[in-house]
Amino acid sequence: MAEIQEKADSGKGGKKRAKKMSTHLDMTPMVDLAFLLLTFFMLTTSFSKPQTMEIRTPIDENKPENDTPIKASNALTILLGEEDKVYYYFGLGNPDENPEVEVTDFSNNGIRQVLLSQRVKDNPKMVVMIKPTEASRYKNMVDIFDEMKITDTKKFALVDITEQDKQLLANR
Incomplete structure (x- = not known):
């Protein structure tokens, strides 16, 4: 509270x-x-919850019967x-097929447009x-997983790069 203090009169004639x-x-x-308001707003604010992505792993990676064969017409390979930089081609990368390797990036007009193209979306078996x-x-891997989520791609897999893929990149 505010209080006003008065000085006593000095008594001089x-x-x-x-009076001051x-x-x-x-x-x-x-x-x-x-502090009450700060405490109130801190306790009533809802904090953002971390978003996680569900990853399904195979039961046993060593069993060959768990491997599902994929046709070349149903495959899109992203390197x-x-x-x-993001390189992609349609197919499995067999040298006999001679796939055409394209280069793009992570922008809206890059790999996202490839994943939203008719060739990918019209094929329900596309992997x-x-x-x-x-x-x-590592950031690139997270970005490509984000693109899979944004484009609602259901079937995708993280695969080790093969010597054929390395050769395709070297020839590009």
């Missing part, structure tokens, strides 16, 4: 002077109110390269195989 008054503000109630190279960064 003569002319009457106006000084003010003193007690800041304690305002600080208490500030994650250095400097945030996207993601193959990171040794020069790619």
